[in-house]
Amino acid sequence: MKPKPLFLVVEDNADHRFLLEWSYQKSNQSCNILFAEDGLKAIEILENSPVKPALMLLDYELPHLNGLEVTSRLKSSAQWKHLPIVMMSANDDPHLVNKAYGAGANSFLGKPQNYEEFKKIWSLVFEFWSLTARLP
Amino acid sequence: MMTKPLFLVVDDDPDDRDLLNLAYSEGSYDCDIVFAESGQQALDVLEKSMVSPALMLVDINMPGMNGLELLQKLKASERWKVLPVIMLTTANSSKVIDAAYHMGANSYLVKPDNYHKLSKIWDSLYRFWTSTAKLPYSTSQYSVS
DSSP, X not given: OOOOOEEEEEOXXXXXXXXXXXXXXXXXXXXXXXXXXXHHHHHHHHHHOXXXXXXXXXXXXXXXXXXXXXXXXXXXXXXXXXXXXXXXXXXXXXXXXXXXXXXXXXXXXXXXXSHHHHHHHHHHHHIIXXXXXXXX | OOOOOEEEEEOSOHHHHHHHHHHHHHTTOXXXXXXXXXXXXXXXXXXXXXXXXXXXXXOSOOSSSOHHHHHHHHHTOTTTTTSOEEEEESOOOHHHHHHHHHTTOSEEEEOOSSHHXXXXXXXXXXXXXXXXXXXXXXXXXXXXX
């Protein structure tokens, strides 16, 4: 049986990690998920861990390196350029959305405001990226 | 007034274009779709047209400029690099998939072997990219209608 793809979720907000985990548990769990609390920890996982994520869900508002900086770093790395990055942010300012795509983000999500929206959006994220799209 | 997002589909195979058009028209989707029959025609549509697609679906195996070459041209362009490009192809080797992502493809879909699966793929694609994801601002403001 084909192993489930691993999604690396980079989110510093504990409440949002809880909501993501809860939404994941309510989904059909067609992927595995692993959390990193900021961009530096995510890069450390990529560089030092044997786990190879198939996709990164990346918050924009992060301490140390923000989501755009993490995206620019990974997309300029020969090793990680191919890794799909779905950026998410509570700020859906069109300029930020365009900057994210310009930096190489594969997609951009506005962060949901409540449990039900979280559940709905994450079920669509999991459906498209783990069941419909082919990942590297 | 919000306009419908426009999908630009680039595929040289008339049967595949017909099937994609059928999947689109049977689903009552709130988007517009326009076809280009080659990579060069897609570039002409982008450069000369007054419309701007919200995203592109691009076949890989095409005569002349193939889909990966078109992808590279778009991602090297300051004007078009933010435009999401999703490969939609029969090519399903991990080597080609990795290469497409490496060149900047926003996502990768494999053409299924029957219409039922194609309509499911179209449905998932539409629901994620138009109702869940935020599309780039400058490419999502226009419609052909």
